[in-house]
Amino acid sequence: MTNKLLTIKSAKKKYDGGINALDGVNITIHKNEIVAILGSSGAGKSTLIRSILGLVALDEGAIFFKSKTPIVNNFQLLRSSISTIYQNFNLVSRSTVLTNIILGKILSISSWRILFNAWPKGIQMEALALLKEVGLEDMNLNKRVENLSGGQQQRIGIARALIGDPELILADEPVSSLDPETAKEILKLLKMTAKKKKISILCSLHQVEFAKYFADRIIGMNNGKIIFDKASNKLSKLDLNKIYK
Amino acid sequence: MKKFKEDLKPPFNIKSLFLIILLLMVFIISAQRVGMPDIIERLYESSLDLVGIKDSSKIGNGLSRISREMWPPVIESKKDTNLILNFDSENIPFNSYIEKSLVKSYEINPESLLLESTEENILFLVEPFGYLKTVIIKIIESIEIAFWASFISIILSIPLAYYSAKNYTPNKLIYFFSRSSVSALRAIPELISVLFMVLAFGFGPAAGIMALGLHSAGFLGKFFAEDIENSDKGPQEALIALGASKWKVLKLAVLPQVMPQYVAYMLYILDRNLRMATVIGLVGGGGIGQELKGRFDLFEYGHVTTIIIVIFIVVFIFDQISAKLRSKLIGN
Numbered sequence: 001m002t003n004k005l006l007t008i009k010s011a012k013k014k015y016d017g018g019i020n021a022l023d024g025v026n027i028t029i030h031k032n033e034i035v036a037i038l039g040s041s042g043a044g045k046s047t048l049i050r051s052i053l054g055l056v057a058l059d060e061g062a063i064f065f066k067s068k069t070p071i072v073n074n075f076q077l078l079r080s081s082i083s084t085i086y087q088n089f090n091l092v093s094r095s096t097v098l099t100n101i102i103l104g105k106i107l108s109i110s111s112w113r114i115l116f117n118a119w120p121k122g123i124q125m126e127a128l129a130l131l132k133e134v135g136l137e138d139m140n141l142n143k144r145v146e147n148l149s150g151g152q153q154q155r156i157g158i159a160r161a162l163i164g165d166p167e168l169i170l171a172d173e174p175v176s177s178l179d180p181e182t183a184k185e186i187l188k189l190l191k192m193t194a195k196k197k198k199i200s201i202l203c204s205l206h207q208v209e210f211a212k213y214f215a216d217r218i219i220g221m222n223n224g225k226i227i228f229d230k231a232s233n234k235l236s237k238l239d240l241n242k243i244y245k
Numbered sequence: 246m247k248k249f250k251e252d253l254k255p256p257f258n259i260k261s262l263f264l265i266i267l268l269l270m271v272f273i274i275s276a277q278r279v280g281m282p283d284i285i286e287r288l289y290e291s292s293l294d295l296v297g298i299k300d301s302s303k304i305g306n307g308l309s310r311i312s313r314e315m316w317p318p319v320i321e322s323k324k325d326t327n328l329i330l331n332f333d334s335e336n337i338p339f340n341s342y343i344e345k346s347l348v349k350s351y352e353i354n355p356e357s358l359l360l361e362s363t364e365e366n367i368l369f370l371v372e373p374f375g376y377l378k379t380v381i382i383k384i385i386e387s388i389e390i391a392f393w394a395s396f397i398s399i400i401l402s403i404p405l406a407y408y409s410a411k412n413y414t415p416n417k418l419i420y421f422f423s424r425s426s427v428s429a430l431r432a433i434p435e436l437i438s439v440l441f442m443v444l445a446f447g448f449g450p451a452a453g454i455m456a457l458g459l460h461s462a463g464f465l466g467k468f469f470a471e472d473i474e475n476s477d478k479g480p481q482e483a484l485i486a487l488g489a490s491k492w493k494v495l496k497l498a499v500l501p502q503v504m505p506q507y508v509a510y511m512l513y514i515l516d517r518n519l520r521m522a523t524v525i526g527l528v529g530g531g532g533i534g535q536e537l538k539g540r541f542d543l544f545e546y547g548h549v550t551t552i553i554i555v556i557f558i559v560v561f562i563f564d565q566i567s568a569k570l571r572s573k574l575i576g577n
Contacts (some may be wrong), residue, residue: 079488
């Protein structure tokens, strides 16, 4: 258990209408490991990521995070150690770059400071340093994120994820709404930062080439089931045929 | 293919024809009940009068009588000096003067029982802009009523909106009560609720403020709640995933999204309350409406014209300001 960070055991989830989003999924994520989940639309990738955060309640199965006791209903501790990056960035579009980054540290900011948007100086400095780290050193901190490009917004999303000092980052198709060039840059940034800061990543992706470049291990999903789970350099065409039927 | 054919429905069928006939019948019956034929007849008659085909019309006769008396607007005030307490002719207000007028009065002679007229010279204190000053003071009172009513409605609508938003209300019972209150407040028109408020707060601005404030709280509560429900779920989910509590999600992910719309609603409510504040005075809610009602009842239509012009100018100016503010806020 020492090297294990997150374990999902026999996860099952059936939506109304009888769709099996998760059908007995078993996954283990180790420390400092980057794992990509590949699969076509509706394979269950997003449900898996959302269920880890407790945003989707599992019908069956258990989630373990750095412990032998499963997480039951109390996701607060897990949420404080995990950050998420989204396909549509999920930033507060009318808020500033600074506020959006600081939201990643929401649990350590007092309520009255939140009420008046009076962010602690130390956290502001951290946000500034992270902006540099994600390649936006020239960015005006007081600019509203709605005025930024998709690539810039995702970089802010990464900075928001990093400011919480997570042990694990969940990324739900983080480059789906970006052009190939920007997508590659974002994945490169994410990979380099994760390796440098010793953060594990579980990332769902559509593009095989991106997954091979980005991940140490690739999990293939189809119809809520895991079809393969192997090192990215051992992935074969046959494996891919099984998930993209 | 068969299924496809079933899905392709003709634009009209016997059912829709029946529905159209039914609607038409309802229209005809309702039009008769509310006097629509009379409206059409009178409008037709007055248009013939306007182009000179007819000599007179009911609309023309009705309006021309009052319109002759409405012009010119009265801006000066003329007060009988005998009715002014402690009047000092040496110390009269700036820009005013004393005018001597011959006033004819009629009295019945108790001996002969005949109506006899007497003439008397009376001194009047004339203030050239005296009445305009009175109207301006009254319209300022109306503006104040509108402002305070809007303020009360904003304060009341915040908790109402929170508990009326499906995704934030603590439970179904609170949701039900909150939604019902919002609907009830909206359902009672200001002109009705002000009658009750007069009983509670007496004649004057307080009754008007409460009537307008409660009614617009219903509007704002509904609009705010719907905006909260419809705001982008993405940022909210991101904050929930970070472990934020409900109020933090509302403050940080919902409020920034809905704020421009909120401000636009608030401006609309202020604008609406300003227009309504001029009306509620008619039934005892204070402000310019009370003055308007008084002058109308005394058949002083020149004064009524002054009041209407001042109301129009104030509403027009406020309309311009709020339109600019609204476009600036939503535009950014």
